[in-house]
Amino acid sequence: KQEVTQIPAALSVPEGENLVLNCSFTDSAIYNLQWFRQDPGKGLTSLLLIQSSQREQTSGRLNASLDKSSGRSTLYIAASQPGDSATYLCAVNNAGKSTFGDGTTLTVKP
Amino acid sequence: NAGVTQTPKFQVLKTGQSMTLQCAQDMNHEYMSWYRQDPGMGLRLIHYSVGAGITDQGEVPNGYNVSRSTTEDFPLRLLSAAPSQTSVYFCASSHGQLGYTFGSGTRLTVV
Numbered sequence: 001k002q003e004v005t006q007i008p009a010a011l012s013v014p015e016g017e018n019l020v021l022n023c024s025f026t027d028s029a030i031y032n033l034q035w036f037r038q039d040p041g042k043g044l045t046s047l048l049l050i051q052s053s054q055r056e057q058t059s060g061r062l063n064a065s066l067d068k069s070s071g072r073s074t075l076y077i078a079a080s081q082p083g084d085s086a087t088y089l090c091a092v093n094n095a096g097k098s099t100f101g102d103g104t105t106l107t108v109k110p
Numbered sequence: 111n112a113g114v115t116q117t118p119k120f121q122v123l124k125t126g127q128s129m130t131l132q133c134a135q136d137m138n139h140e141y142m143s144w145y146r147q148d149p150g151m152g153l154r155l156i157h158y159s160v161g162a163g164i165t166d167q168g169e170v171p172n173g174y175n176v177s178r179s180t181t182e183d184f185p186l187r188l189l190s191a192a193p194s195q196t197s198v199y200f201c202a203s204s205h206g207q208l209g210y211t212f213g214s215g216t217r218l219t220v221v
Contacts, residue, residue, distance in 0.1 A: 004152075034209045042214075043200065044153075049209035089152060091210065096141040096160040097168060098202070098210055100152035 002027045004092050006101035013080055014109050021075040021104045023090030028068045034098070035064050035075050036089040044089065048075070080108045112136050116201050116213035123191040123220045131186040131216050133201035139211075141204045142184040146170065146197040147215075153200060159184055191220045 003026045013019055023033070032051045036044040048057045048064040050073070056065045063076040077084060087105045091098040117132045135142065143158035145168075155168030159178040173195060175187040184203075188195060198217050202210040 006152075031207045032209065036212075044212040046209055046211070051207060091153075093204070093210060096158040096166070096204075097143050097155050098145075098153075099155070100145075102150075102152040 002030075002092055002094075002099040004090060004099050004101040006088075006090055006104050008104060009102065010105045010107075012107040012109065015080060015082060017080050017108075018076070018078050019080055019106070021077070021088050021090075021106070023073040023075070023101055025071045025073075025092045025099070027092075028071055029094070030068065031093045031095065033064075033066055033073050034091045034093055035062075035073075036091060038087045038089060038103070040087075047088075077106075080106075082108045082110050084108050114201055114203050114211050114213035116199075116216050118216060119214065120217050121219070123188070123218065125191060125193060125220060127191050129188050129191065131188075131199055131201075131218075133184045133186065133213060134182050135184075135203040135211070136182065137203060137205070137211070138181060139203035139205040139208075140181070141210075142178065143168070143202050143210075144174070144176065144184070144186045145200045145202065146195075147200060148197050156186065156199075188218075193220045196220045 035047045050066040061078040087103040089103045090101045144156040145153040157176040201213045204210045
């Protein structure tokens with residue numbers, strides 16, 4: 001059974017800091033890994049998708065890495081802004097289904 | 111494209127009532143799945159489908175039924191609602207090795 005763990009559960013940083021969110025998974029037989037953002041009371045917004053054969057993906061200030069052999073992914077956020085405050089979810093995807101971590105709740109203070 | 115459409119957005123049920131949450135996608139995706147999200151937690155898989163006519167159980171299937179008669183639709187049925195089923199329900203779809211696209215969710219309260 002796939003298990004996904006996200007560390008830390010919560011993180012508070014001052015505006016402008018660079019930060020790293022961590023995701024680990026137990027079964028390396030995956031299609032891809034996806035990072036989502038969820039604002040309170042809202043749905044899931046896809047941020048980055050990394051295929052199992054890829055090592056990293058970048059979008060603007062976000063960079064996600066994947067080390068399938070060790071079962072780890074990181075989401076790097078550069079120059080954090082108050083608008084980045086949200087919960088970030090890591091999802092490990094296979095045919096028909098995703099397994100999610102419990103998320104990291106990020107607060108960026110002005 | 112509309113993407114993944116879930117209806118209704120909000121619903122209040124009495125204990126013991128039944129209802130169907132609707133999910134439709136217009137992207138010709140083969141994979142569809144249902145999740146529930148409870149406060150402070152990630153998403154847990156209820157049921158999923160890898161194609162029309164094929165469904166399987168996820169992590170928390172008890173109390174829910176699904177069917178997939180068409181590629182586009184994947185309804186979730188609550189047979190006899192219980193307060194423990196109060197949650198936010200999300201439907202998602204994907205194709206091949208694309209990422210998953212999620213609907214906006216259904217907020218269900220069982221009283």
